[in-house]
Amino acid sequence: MTHDPVRIGLVSISDRASSGVYEDKGLPALETWFGDVLLNSVEFVTRLIPDEQSLIEATLIELADAETCPLILTTGGTGPALRDVTPEATLAVAHKVLPGFGEAMRAVSLKYVPTAILSRQVGVTRGGSLILNLPGQPKAIKETLDGIFAAVPYCIDLIGGPYLDTRAGTIDVFRPKSALRISV
Template sequence: MTTDQSTFAKIGIVTVSDRASRGEYEDLGGPAIHKELSQILISPWEPVTRVIADDQELIEQTLIELADTENCCLIVTTGGTGPATRDVTPEATEAVSEKLMPGFGELMRQVSLKFVPTAILSRQTAGIRGKSLMVNLPGKPSAIKDCLDAVFPAIPYCIDLIDGPFLETNSNYCKAFRPKNK
């Protein structure tokens, strides 16, 4: 585990939206993720943001770049997780992952079902590529907050296990879980 806390952890924030990538629609998802991470994390971090179209090849290339070239320990996507024809973010994530982490999607759907019955249509997933954890979130800012709040307690320990940087959370907002015997 890398524990040099003097360096910034790089976190990829990817908005997947045809309209936002063309400038026809304001990106609300990426800023919502940034805001939530700013409240959760107290360790230094640096966002690496992208706004891209709903194109599987482009999503795959972006995830690979953020993991392999930018060395982001965490890559969080928003958008493209529904059942529409252009919604291909989970397929792209699965295609570039070395290990799938289905528990993230299961928990996010469970939490979302408390607010909206259509949460069963969401196909969020997560996967690991090298030393990067990739997590797909929905596109609506309130759902981003609900889902990120639900899964984030497990994210720092997951990143520890894949030899990423030590992420410290604001325990008054989100208490990260790490086993006591570690």
Template sequence: MTSTSDGTQNLSTHALIGIVTVSDRASRGDYEDRGGPAIRAYLERVLASGWSAQAALVPDEQDQVAQAIRELAAAGCCLILTTGGTGPALRDVTPEATEAACSKMLHGFGEAMRTASLKAVPTAILSRQTAGICDGALVINLPGQPKAIAECLDAVFAAVPYCIDLIGGPYISTNTEHIEAFRPASAVRPVAVD
């Protein structure tokens, strides 16, 4: 059971999750979005509780990325995952857009994801992904490559359900064969099967 910002208890177990693909080429239709579907496939494997997704596809424009994050949070998303735009290139502005949209930043997510990615490629230090809170939604930046998306989510997802609890979101359970969500004993509650 979690408390919302107005002090009421949130008993919901259904999560609305936002998926934002940030790509000039994909937003123009020149390139197939592979990041968004990779996030959706990951969530299908990992989440045991009920969820649905709301997707957005935007170009590498800071104001448009920030607006997509804000709109998904306003629509009731408890988790917003972005893919793309996290590198050092001139058009990579997703971290700046995330900071503009969020009231609190959670830098540990980016640190953990980069540490995990460094085991695979030395260029992981070039990634600037971060995370934060936007109007009751946890926002996490992910790279654009599908393989890197799974590696990064594996590095942090155990902490995601409890973070969502703490910000008043629904109680999310995971498929323990893939990821076991960590919660202090006092925060664990029985989960009804959807």
């Protein structure tokens, strides 16, 4: 079976990393995770930006509308700190809110740290793009994606995106039988 190519938007949101105070670790962690898991060829469209709501909104709109990324992941800016505005920006550009993603991401993180209840992660769609807010630390990014990604490919199917498939032994994608592609 051939695998559809996919463009994935990755946005690391950090005042200090975007200003060069320290090296961003979110974008490399995301690229590594997808390289290990997806069978599809991937083109990453990456952005490293500060915690500024209007800039986050503009970046998400650009990745969804102009860059046509069917999957956009943010990392960072989901806590209760005053500068953490990623969920507000994501909700401001959303066409539909998918509360189950935020609930599931927090449930996954609660297995590892009690402070997961402080996270305000959301999942939304904007047109043909699924936008998910992930935590900022590489370990937490992996844990969260490992816990929720099984539902992501079918969501992308439903919004008109490419058919995502994973390597054996990584994430078992769930699709109803009627949505499965048959190998020829």
